[in-house]
Structures are given as C-alpha cells and as structure tokens.
Amino acid sequence: MIRVTAWNEFRHEKVNEKVRAIYPDGIHHTIAAHLQQAGFAARTATLDEPDHGLSEAVLAETDVLTWWGHMAHHEVRDDIVERVFQRLMYGMGLIVLHSAHYSKIFRRLMGTTCNLKWREAAERERIWVIEPGHPIAEGLGDYFEIPHAEMYGERFDIPAPDTLVFISWFEGGEVFRSGCCYQRGRGRVFYFRPGHETFPIYHQPEVQRVIANAVRWAAPHTIAPTPVVNAKEPLEKIGK
C-alpha cells in the first residue's frame, strides 16, 4: 500500500473564516481523507508541528508527499527542506499543489524563479487534457472545469516539464501549464495548479482523481541513493 503524507502550512484555515468554512480541519485533512478512500495509507503533517511534522522517521515511511503552502513559505526551515530534498533524490514522490509553486522545495527542484502571472477574480478555468494516454489523465474526459478559480498565467518560469499533461484556459484570457511531470534524482515530481484556499476545489471529484492518479504515478519502486563513486577499479583493462 502506497504511503502518503499530506503536508499543509495550515494557516489560512486558522485566520480566515471563509477558508475554514470550506476546509474546517484544514486542506491536508480533506486531501488525506480522500486518498484514504482511494486506497492509500495517508497521514498528515503541518508547519506548526515539531520539524513541521516531517521528522526523519515520518519521511522514512513516506512514499509520496503532497505539499500545499501559500502565506508562510519563508517559515519552512531550510534543514527540513534539505531533508525532503534528500528523500526525494532517493526516490520519494512529491505532488506540488497550486501556490506551492513558490515553496522552497519546488524552487530548489526546478532551478528557476517559478514566477508567473496571477489574478483573483473567481473566474472560470477549463483544464484541457493534453496527454490522454498518460496515467495521470486516467478517468478524465477531454477537459474538466473549475467554476471559480484564482488565475495563474504564462509565462510560468519553470523548466519545460518532462511531460505536460494539462493546459488551463482562463475566462480572463490567459493559459497555463497546469499539470507538469518531472524526474529529479530518483524521485518524481508532479505540479498540479488547482487549489485556491477560498474555493472548494479539493472537494471536486476530478481534482481528487488527478491527485490520486499522480500519487500512483509518483510512488517509487525503490528508495536508494545515487552516490558519488570513486570507480577506481575499471571494469575493462586500460592501456592495452
């Protein structure tokens, strides 16, 4: 059984009634509950727990980590980011959600600014499936819609994804690469755009479906490092 840890900075839900109305126990609980129903072993972790809930022990039991953050990216400790990074290099999967495009861990993995255009206007988003044969698109039709979304627009300053699964159309006139697959080290990374905290997006079945598909895709077959090796003894004779 794939073991998932759903991480959330869990701040908006405490300070904003509108957010609390949608996610009473926090976004992490909504995500973890759905993943449990989908057949995964899901736990949660949040910013204000010791080590942000991401001890070595927790990560050692995590196959895939989902990450939601927005207002407190800078409060995430650098040594914990490094710990997540190392685990990912060994094979752990990472699902990066919405505003976590600006999290320390995602920017570290991308090697770019991760800048983008944005607008809060509760506009319609239509997410088009670009690679219908990809496992992350399993069960979807040609597209699905988010009735009210925060807009993210191109140029999104990321490396070109290894596979681009979704492109969003926005009512206000922009487009966005909304589902982006990356291999980094032995780990797999999926960036998924939807998820603004003031809309009930993580209660939407298509969004839940994509997250479950992405967890399955990102789960590692092995957790092992790729070390520096002084290969002193050649495999073949040299200088014959």
Add this chain to the structure above:
Amino acid sequence: MIRVTAWNEFRHEKVNEKVRAIYPDGIHHTIAAHLQQAGFAARTATLDEPDHGLSEAVLAETDVLTWWGHMAHHEVRDDIVERVFQRLMYGMGLIVLHSAHYSKIFRRLMGTTCNLKWREAAERERIWVIEPGHPIAEGLGDYFEIPHAEMYGERFDIPAPDTLVFISWFEGGEVFRSGCCYQRGRGRVFYFRPGHETFPIYHQPEVQRVIANAVRWAAPHTIAPTPVVNAKEPLEKIGK
C-alpha cells in the same frame, strides 16, 4: 559581437606544477584566447579577484559565461552565485565545464545532486555525436577522441537534458552524457564534460570548436526578466 567571460577558480595552476606546465596563465586564459580567435569578445574572471571578478557591471556586459572550478567550489560566495543565477534567469548563457558539474551554480540550476562516478586513470575517451544536426555539433564528425581523460560515468544525477548532444565511451567500461543542453529561465545552459586540469584538453581543436559552438548557441537575443505579475485587469470580460 557576443561578449564572453571565461571564469576559472584558478587554484590548481598555482599549486600544481603539472597543471601550470599545461596552462601557464590558467585555464581561463586558454579558453578566452581561443574564443577571441573565434571572433568573440572574451574577458576573464577568477575566484580570488574582488567579487570573484563577477561584479554587477561585468555581468551586465556578459552574454555568455564559461565556468571551470574544482577544488574550491565552496569558496564561491553565495551572493555571487545568486547574482549569476539572476543574470541567467534574464537570459545570459552559461557553459559549465567538466568538474564544474559540482559547482554551486550548476547544482542550483539542476535541482539534483549532480553526483556521478569518476576515476583518474588517464584512459581514452571517445565522444560520440548523438545529434549531428544540432548547432553545437557543427563541424564535428561522427566522434572525436580525448587520448587521456579523467573518467566520469553514469548514473550522472541530473535532470534529463532538453537536448543530449554527446555521449562518451570510456576505455575502462563506462558511458556518460557529455553534452547536455538546458533552458533555465530565459537563459541557456550547456554542460560539457571534457577538461581535466592535468591533461591539455582545452588545447584540443575539437574541444575548442564545441565551446565556441556552445557560446554561439547560448547567446541570448534579449536580456529581460520574467517577473511575478499581478494581472489584475483581465484581458477578457469575466462573468458575462
């Protein structure tokens, strides 16, 4: 005219007679001299100059930066790495040479460990051209050889390159992705494997040819940022 700055940590040449015999004025001088002959405006910069020779003014006049380092990666100041990174996001090109796979700037751009296998056994390397139509392969045949090389072997822990131009064969039994193209931000990055300090590799015409081709490929058409933009005013009416 494309403006190049050839950066070198310039330490091996000071402490190791064998290196000094090959590069009396430093690797940077050999590279810059060849680039001048090839029609570029080339200057040099080294670790022990103020700001490592990479002031804002120097970077503002640099279209493409070449980088060689090995024993002193950790002495490169983080704020200078950040300055190079920002300039690259704006469009500057970067040619990363040999042991600079482990430089701060390359690891920052890759988002991986950049680990690899290695061996010093003065063995033969044969660099095969995988994409003969690519501008960086201009003027080369099916392959070229380096008579005595330090070996770098796979698994090289990098993101899959946007374009893989060269693969090396080593006498001792390994292979390596030796010519790797990346787009990062608006800047272009080329990793080129050859160049150990105890061999006269940067005097070899094929190696010089590749570096010149890579500089031409990496030169930007524009130097401009991709900022975060609050696109408050939609381009289309919302909520009709």
Add this chain to the structure above:
Amino acid sequence: MIRVTAWNEFRHEKVNEKVRAIYPDGIHHTIAAHLQQAGFAARTATLDEPDHGLSEAVLAETDVLTWWGHMAHHEVRDDIVERVFQRLMYGMGLIVLHSAHYSKIFRRLMGTTCNLKWREAAERERIWVIEPGHPIAEGLGDYFEIPHAEMYGERFDIPAPDTLVFISWFEGGEVFRSGCCYQRGRGRVFYFRPGHETFPIYHQPEVQRVIANAVRWAAPHTIAPTPVVNAKEPLEKIGK
C-alpha cells in the same frame, strides 16, 4: 544567405474570391515577399507545377521549406513527399503552417494521426509565449493576438514537441500548442498554427516575424546523411 522555398497548394486562391482578395498572388507569394524583405533568398513552388515545383534541383538549393496546404493534401505525390523527407533527414528545415498539420509530409514526420478539434467562427486567438528565451520568440512580447481565427483545439495528436514555444487561447474556450519544435533526422521542423486562408493572417507583422525567426532557427549547418554503416572494423580490440 539562407535559401527558402515557400510551397503552397495554391487552390483556394483560384476558386475562392474571398481568399483571392486577401492573397491575390497566393499565400506563397505573400510569405516569400516578406522573407525576401527579411533578408532571405526566397523562391516559391506550388502543387500544379511539374513535380509540384520541388525537383531534386530545387530541393538541393533549399535550406528551409515552408509548407501551406489544405484542400489537396491527397494530390501531393508520394514520391515527392519521399524526396522532401529524404532532404529533411539530411538537414533541410521545414516550417509547417496551419492546415498543413494534415499534410502527408507532416504526418510522416510525426508518426501520429495529427488529429485535432476545429471550428470556423472568426473568433479571437491570443498566442502566449511560453519560452521567451527561444530564438523563435525573438522580438515578441508576452503574447500577440489574431483578431479573427479558425480555432484549432486540443487534444492535438502529435508527439510532445522537443520545445513548446507558443500556446493559444481561444475565445470559444479551447487551448492549443501553436508553436512546436522538432528535430527529425538532421532536419528541424517547426509547426506554427496561424494562417487560415480567409483571414489576412500572413500580412500580420507578428506572424511574419515568427516565420522569419523559425526559418533562421531551422536552417541547417550541414547537409549530410546519417547512413546505415557496417562498422566491421572495431575502434577498439575485441576479445582481449
């Protein structure tokens, strides 16, 4: 000087007054005239000429071929398609325009159906620049608009492009990968979406700019084959 041949099936212009009003001498003449002004050596070729205007001699003098077709794809002779294919494998560039997504040569190069969604409703298209650092995006801003366009929508059944330069937003609700770069053999291929025959799209400066940029990007450094080779004599001794 880069030598371009602008190919056009040149039928709509003969049978449809509306098209003739926009392109009195044919789409090929508009494209070739603009490329000449941009500093290229441009000639034209059309379907109803002997060998469709694409003799061995013409192709031997062509660095980059631009291709527009729509109603008569099936009339293009298979042996001429093969001739263009072979020349492309050797290094010639190919710019595939709009409805030529369904041409024999493009489908042959893609190895997929090249199917898509489409609609003729004279709607607005906004073409977003996804890779501003790419040479094909030189001189463009964040986006440009086509006031009245035929819509092409995803899923566009192509292999994922090596580089995705543009994504289109359509007024009617769709998105499309509008600028797609491919390396095939030693040749470079660029698919560019705009160009319906009943709108004056090839008179628009941004469109002309992109085509000129693409021609420059696709021009080969060498015209040479990659043959099958019986490498009977090994480079290294076997069985030591």
Add this chain to the structure above:
Amino acid sequence: MIRVTAWNEFRHEKVNEKVRAIYPDGIHHTIAAHLQQAGFAARTATLDEPDHGLSEAVLAETDVLTWWGHMAHHEVRDDIVERVFQRLMYGMGLIVLHSAHYSKIFRRLMGTTCNLKWREAAERERIWVIEPGHPIAEGLGDYFEIPHAEMYGERFDIPAPDTLVFISWFEGGEVFRSGCCYQRGRGRVFYFRPGHETFPIYHQPEVQRVIANAVRWAAPHTIAPTPVVNAKEPLEKIGK
C-alpha cells in the same frame, strides 16, 4: 491481467540451425513463456499465419504487443502495419526489440530513417541504467552485461526519446541509446536494443526483467481514439 501478444517473423529459427538451437520454438515462444511466468496473459503471433496472426480480433484483445523481426520486414503487409498503428494510436503499447528498429511499424512511428551503425563480432555489451527511478529500470543495478552481442552504434537516427532509460557501452568502442520511451497517440512505445538471434539473450534474466517492466509501463489505462472533431458549438460565447 495485462494481455500481451509476442510477435515474431519466425524465419531465422526455420533456416538457421544455430538459431534453432537457442530458440527451438522460436523467439516468440521464449518471450511469451517468460511473460506468462511473470504474471501476464501472453499469446504469440507470427508472420506466416493468416494476417500475420494479427487479426482485428487478436489486436482487440492485446494491451501490449512485442515485436521481433529482421530478415523479412518487407514481407509485413502494409494494411496490417496500418491496423497495428491504429490500435497503438488508441492506446495499445508496443515493445520494439533489437533489429525491429528497422520494422515498418517502428519507422512509421518514429518519422525518421532509424539508421544506425552495426557489427557482428560477438563483443561484450554493458547496458548502463541512466534513469534508475524509471519503472522500466525496476530491479536492476547500475548496469548489466550481455557477454556476446551484435553491436549497434550511434548515430541512431531516431527522434530524441521522451525518456532515455539505458545507454550501451560496447567493447569495440561504440555507444548506443538502448532503452527509449515514446508516447505516440495514446499508446506507449519502448525500444529495447538487445536480442540478436544467434545469442541466447532472451534467456538472460535481466533482459526478461526489462521486457516485463516495459510491458507493465506500456499497458494502457483506456483504449479510445483521439478523433478529428468539428467543435462547431463553442464552449464560451464568441463575439461579445
């Protein structure tokens, strides 16, 4: 249970005693038998059966097709190639083995010549794992060896793979991209280099392991077309 059809032209085994000694019932039987043991529903099909054993009914029950051919590529009927192609566009997976790089179906899917260098000298091949985190590399170490192999060398004239999983080192001095993943239509394609008919390569556990991994990776989640659609009715109002 994933349904595999192992296709073989099955000619070498009939005319060459040396091959028959290694594969008494044909290469297809060896492959199918191993896949059955690995938990797949595997059947076989060969060139000299009616419709080459690939009727519409057989393909309709095939999730993944494996393909071995060498001396009789030209005898494969074009309409059967078209049938396989259509099924692949709908989602069927395809594993292309060794000399099938020159099969009609692979060349059709690649859109290139698929030319390469080759040599029969019974030399050692060492297959390096370039992407250890990829599902096709599951269960492998850093590399595995084939004691006696026919050499295939670069330049291999294929489109750059979506993911490059293996690179081969050859005793005689060449390298080769030996494990190449492609998405084409809704189907997944894996090219795997090893498998010359005069060596017992398909009896080797690492090779069997890779083929089983590849079948699992290439199995579709849905079999459905991506048609041309006249999307006459826009999703959003036009011309407001």
